[in-house]
Amino acid sequence: MADDALFEFLHMEIVAHVYKEQATREDIDKERVTCVSTLELMGFRVGQGLIERFTKDCPTFKEDLDIMKFLCKDLWSTIFRKQIDNLRTNHQGTYVLQDNKFALLTQFSTGKQYLEEAPKYLAFSCGLIRGALSNLGLESVVTAEVSLMPSCKFQVVIQKL
Amino acid sequence: MADDALFEFLHMEIVAHVYKEQATREDIDKERVTCVSTLELMGFRVGQGLIERFTKDCPTFKEDLDIMKFLCKDLWSTIFRKQIDNLRTNHQGTYVLQDNKFALLTQFSTGKQYLEEAPKYLAFSCGLIRGALSNLGLESVVTAEVSLMPSCKFQVVIQKL
Numbered sequence: 001m002a003d004d005a006l007f008e009f010l011h012m013e014i015v016a017h018v019y020k021e022q023a024t025r026e027d028i029d030k031e032r033v034t035c036v037s038t039l040e041l042m043g044f045r046v047g048q049g050l051i052e053r054f055t056k057d058c059p060t061f062k063e064d065l066d067i068m069k070f071l072c073k074d075l076w077s078t079i080f081r082k083q084i085d086n087l088r089t090n091h092q093g094t095y096v097l098q099d100n101k102f103a104l105l106t107q108f109s110t111g112k113q114y115l116e117e118a119p120k121y122l123a124f125s126c127g128l129i130r131g132a133l134s135n136l137g138l139e140s141v142v143t144a145e146v147s148l149m150p151s152c153k154f155q156v157v158i159q160k161l
Numbered sequence: 162m163a164d165d166a167l168f169e170f171l172h173m174e175i176v177a178h179v180y181k182e183q184a185t186r187e188d189i190d191k192e193r194v195t196c197v198s199t200l201e202l203m204g205f206r207v208g209q210g211l212i213e214r215f216t217k218d219c220p221t222f223k224e225d226l227d228i229m230k231f232l233c234k235d236l237w238s239t240i241f242r243k244q245i246d247n248l249r250t251n252h253q254g255t256y257v258l259q260d261n262k263f264a265l266l267t268q269f270s271t272g273k274q275y276l277e278e279a280p281k282y283l284a285f286s287c288g289l290i291r292g293a294l295s296n297l298g299l300e301s302v303v304t305a306e307v308s309l310m311p312s313c314k315f316q317v318v319i320q321k322l
Contacts, residue, residue: 005214006240009207010171017175017203021182042178046170053166079167 004081004103011104015039015120036123043127044134051075051132064158067136068095075132080104093158097129098151105150118146129154165242165264172265176200176281197284204288205295212236212293225319228297229256236293241265254319258290259312266311279307290315 018035054075061067072084076099086098104121108114122144130142139159146152179196215236222228233245237260247259265282269275283305291303300320307313 005211006207007167007171009210010168010175010203013203013207014171014175014178017179017199038178042171042174046167046174049170050166 007079008103008107011121011124012107014042014124019120036119039120039123040127040130043124043129044131045127046124047128047131047133048135049131050079050128051135054078055136061136064093064138065089067133067138068097068156071129071132072097079128093160095156095158097154097156099154100151102150102152105146105152108149110149112148114149115146118149118152119144122146122152126154129156133158168240169264169268172282172285173268175203175285180281197280200281200284201288201291204285204290205292206288207285208289208292208294209296210292211240211289212296215239216297222297225254225299226250228294228299229258229317232290232293233258240289254321256317256319258315258317260315261312263311263313266307266313269310271310273309275310276307279310279313280305283307283313287315290317294319 018038022035055070058070061070068087068089072087076082076084080099080103082099082101082103084097085100086096088096088098102125104125105118108117126142126144130140133140133142133156139161141157141159143155144152145155179199183196216231219231222231229248229250233248237243237245241260241264243260243262243264245258246261247257249257249259263286265286266279269278287303287305291301294301294303294317300322302318302320304316305313306316
């Protein structure tokens with residue numbers, strides 16, 4: 001339905017806008033890094049806001065793994081209309097979330113043709129995860145990796161304080 | 162639920178980003194106009210994309226009024242979770258759509274205190290309406306007016322070719 005399309009279109013606009021705006025500036029060297037971190041930060045704040053509303057009436061979580069499961073099931077379904085397909089952990093604070101058909105990559109041809117475009121479209125979501133976790137008390141570093149569109153792996157490394 | 166919050170948070174981020182980015186540039190005079198038109202244009206493209214998906218399996222519309230009714234009921238509910246409360250027309254191509262509790266203004270205190278902030282948060286939606294109508298064959302000029310938050314009136318003037 002048009003429902004999820006709203007988020008997808010809006011996301012595309014943001015990515016396009018952030019990259020276009022940078023292109024008109026002078027420091028082209030820093031371009032990529034800046035765009036990715038701008039998008040990541042937007043995602044971070046949206047993730048913070050969402051999780052706050054979303055867990056308003058939830059019991060608190062006992063373990064980090066419970067938080068990750070909640071994120072993979074409940075939060076992911078709300079935002080991306082499907083659950084994470086596979087969650088792995090080394091039980092030492094590193095989690096790998098695999099989405100075999102990631103919503104924000106489905107507009108691309110499948111395969112390897114547009115792989116170098118992928119980071120643009122993953123930065124916001126990395127931030128989203130980091131923001132959600134942050135509001136649940138977990139500081140983390142989140143990166144994403146695509147080897148074959150539209151499948152995507154997010155790696156979350158929890159930062160022990 | 163977190164569902165509509167996603168759009169609201171994302172919208173807030175976009176508005177904040179567009180204004181912040183302009184603030185760091187030199188030509189501050191043009192600031193307001195540029196930000197509003199940037200947001201309007203983003204809304205336009207999102208509106209175009211949404212209506213295309215949304216009317217994929219719809220019968221074509223007979224009259225302009227049917228298009229406006231569709232927009233006020235179906236499209237508005239999908240995006241803003243409620244219908245337009247009141248639709249008026251002079252039957253000469255001007256339509257006034259009144260939303261008594263416009264989703265993107267509900268975060269503000271009600272009343273007149275933040276009235277001057279309103280245009281920031283309406284530009285995207287004006288573009289959304291214009292984009293949707295444009296894809297249904299109607300070129301229009303869309304403006305918005307707020308006299309008391311969170312109520313809002315959108316004026317649509319169809320441009321006869």
